[in-house]
Amino acid sequence: MTTSICSLRAASPLLLLLAFSQNLAAQDITAQMDEYMAAQQEVNHFMGSVLVARDGKPIYRKGFGLANAEYDVPNAPQTKFRLASNGKMFTSAAILLLQQRGLLNVQDPIGKYLEKPPKKWAKVRIHHLLCHSSGIPNFTSFPSYKETWMVPSKPEETILRFRNKPLEFAPGEKSSYSNSGYTLLAMIIERVSGMPFGDFVEKNIFGPLDMKDTGHDTHAAILKHRATGYTWGENGLEHAPYHDMDLVIGSGSIYSTVDHLLKWEQALYTDRLLSVESREAMFTPYGEVAGRAAGYGWGAGELAGRKVQGHSGRINGFFAQIGRFPEEKVTIIVLSNMWTRSKIARDLASILFGEDYELPKRTGEKVSV
Numbered sequence: 001m002t003t004s005i006c007s008l009r010a011a012s013p014l015l016l017l018l019a020f021s022q023n024l025a026a027q028d029i030t031a032q033m034d035e036y037m038a039a040q041q042e043v044n045h046f047m048g049s050v051l052v053a054r055d056g057k058p059i060y061r062k063g064f065g066l067a068n069a070e071y072d073v074p075n076a077p078q079t080k081f082r083l084a085s086n087g088k089m090f091t092s093a094a095i096l097l098l099q100q101r102g103l104l105n106v107q108d109p110i111g112k113y114l115e116k117p118p119k120k121w122a123k124v125r126i127h128h129l130l131c132h133s134s135g136i137p138n139f140t141s142f143p144s145y146k147e148t149w150m151v152p153s154k155p156e157e158t159i160l161r162f163r164n165k166p167l168e169f170a171p172g173e174k175s176s177y178s179n180s181g182y183t184l185l186a187m188i189i190e191r192v193s194g195m196p197f198g199d200f201v202e203k204n205i206f207g208p209l210d211m212k213d214t215g216h217d218t219h220a221a222i223l224k225h226r227a228t229g230y231t232w233g234e235n236g237l238e239h240a241p242y243h244d245m246d247l248v249i250g251s252g253s254i255y256s257t258v259d260h261l262l263k264w265e266q267a268l269y270t271d272r273l274l275s276v277e278s279r280e281a282m283f284t285p286y287g288e289v290a291g292r293a294a295g296y297g298w299g300a301g302e303l304a305g306r307k308v309q310g311h312s313g314r315i316n317g318f319f320a321q322i323g324r325f326p327e328e329k330v331t332i333i334v335l336s337n338m339w340t341r342s343k344i345a346r347d348l349a350s351i352l353f354g355e356d357y358e359l360p361k362r363t364g365e366k367v368s369v
Contacts, residue, residue: 030060040344045237045338047336049063049077051258053262053331056262067079067226077258081227082317082320085252086320092130092185092296093278093282093297097278098189110125111124114188128172128181129184132287133174136178137180139180142162151244159184175289177289198216202215209264209272211256217255231317298310308325320334325349332352
């Protein structure tokens with residue numbers, strides 16, 4: 001079958017019109033996102049970097065505010081932010097990699113990899129730690145937690161804080177968010193691999209995915225383009241309280257950029273790092289935590305009738321969100337060096353999909369989040 005020159009000429013105006021309309025739609029989305037992010041800056045003092053991508057290609061990628069207020073260094077897509085609890089997805093990936101290599105099984109009891117575990121942990125499996133169904137209490141919810149933010153603590157030392165606490169429920173009976181479980185996972189990774197947690201994720205995840213701007217954070221490390229963490233106080237912008245990252249190894253110690261998180265998220269559509277079976281295990285809902293289905297280091301739910309997989313994290317001076325819409329191949333990443341809570345990722349998704357959303361508004365002197 002051949003196509004005549006006449007038919008090509010006849011089709012060209014239609015193709016040009018389609019391209020023109022798509023370009024206008026893209027410009028409208030960009031304008032709406034700009035307006036929304038400007039309101040977030042004005043009302044909620046947002047500082048950070050934002051990336052929205054479709055099919056792995058950024059359609060909105062910008063930095064806002066300052067990475068360092070003392071030197072007037074602006075945030076950019078290359079700025080490194082602490083991910084807080086979003087780092088759990090890398091801990092779960094490390095466990096699944098070890099399982100792929102036959103070095104452990106997620107159904108193994110955790111006592112197999114720990115020295116003299118409490119008897120009450122006898123029925124706790126690695127699986128329970130991954131999906132927050134172990135019943136082990138969350139040490140970051142203890143009243144004494146804030147008093148120890150500044151104190152370095154290796155996983156073995158951190159575990160001492162909760163090993164003698166009673167279980168909140170029988171393993172697998174229900175779900176409750178627990179950073180303690182991910183501290184235990186970091187220790188298991190170290191015991192099985194024979195490597196420090198940070199070295200293992202660097203060699204086996206960040207290196208293979210060419211994520212050179214991602215790693216396990218330490219106070220001593222000199223990181224170019226590192227964001228400083230802030231909070232908004234009575235007198236305006238303030239440094240957030242110091243938090244030693246050793247205290248949250250496995251549960252919230254990773255830093256990254258919006259660009260590198262996109263690399264990571266895109267790898268989850270392929271066998272490049274994790275097998276089909278591992279990826280299915282990662283995203284399978286095993287219970288419900290805070291109103292969302294809990295997988296291994298990821299949450300799952302719906303937004304405007306669309307399936308979404310995501311997570312958020314918050315630690316002194318930083319806030320992070322990632323959402324992926326696997327059916328639409330859309331990724332939304334928000335990294336902030338302002339200690340707050342926000343639904344920016346959800347609202348950017350609403351803008352992209354043409355759903356209702358509201359611009360942030362001032363309510364007296366209170367910051368609207």
